[in-house]
Amino acid sequence: MAVMKIKTHPAKVLKQVASAVKDIGGSTQRLIDDMIETMYEAEGIGLAAPQVGVSxxxxxxxxxxxxNVGGLMVIINPEIVYSEGDILSTEGCLSIPEFSATVERKAMLFVRGVDRDGKPLEIDAARLLARALQHEIDHLNGVLLLDKVNMEDKKQ
Ligand SMILES: [Zn+2]
Structure with a gap:
């Protein structure tokens, strides 16, 4: 396993819509291991592949x-199937050092995806896990915390 370099804003890869993972073989398994190590090393609670330069x-x-709940989760091709409630939360992002912002998130989520062995995953998430999942799934769609802040400014 190896710690990868985390891409920071304005890296182009952070603005791209990431493509679906179709092969969970050797290179994907290595990437997963490296992402886990990178997340822990950076003391983050989540990391998306585009943040290490892989779209x-x-x-x-x-x-x-x-x-204090949950544990390590690896989610391939995650999809928010259902969400409910709105909650304001203050978040930071490993790709935007020294920045945090209060943004609106869904309070509860139902997420589907596949685990690293290719088995279907279904996750009911609330609280911090729900926020972390929304934040990381935003990364897969090229959306950064900065964009969320700008969107909310426009709403007012
Ligand atoms: Zn982030």
Missing amino acids: KRLIVVDTSVKD
């Missing part, structure tokens, strides 16, 4: 350090 729909999340 693929793959995220790793572990909110257990801060929220």
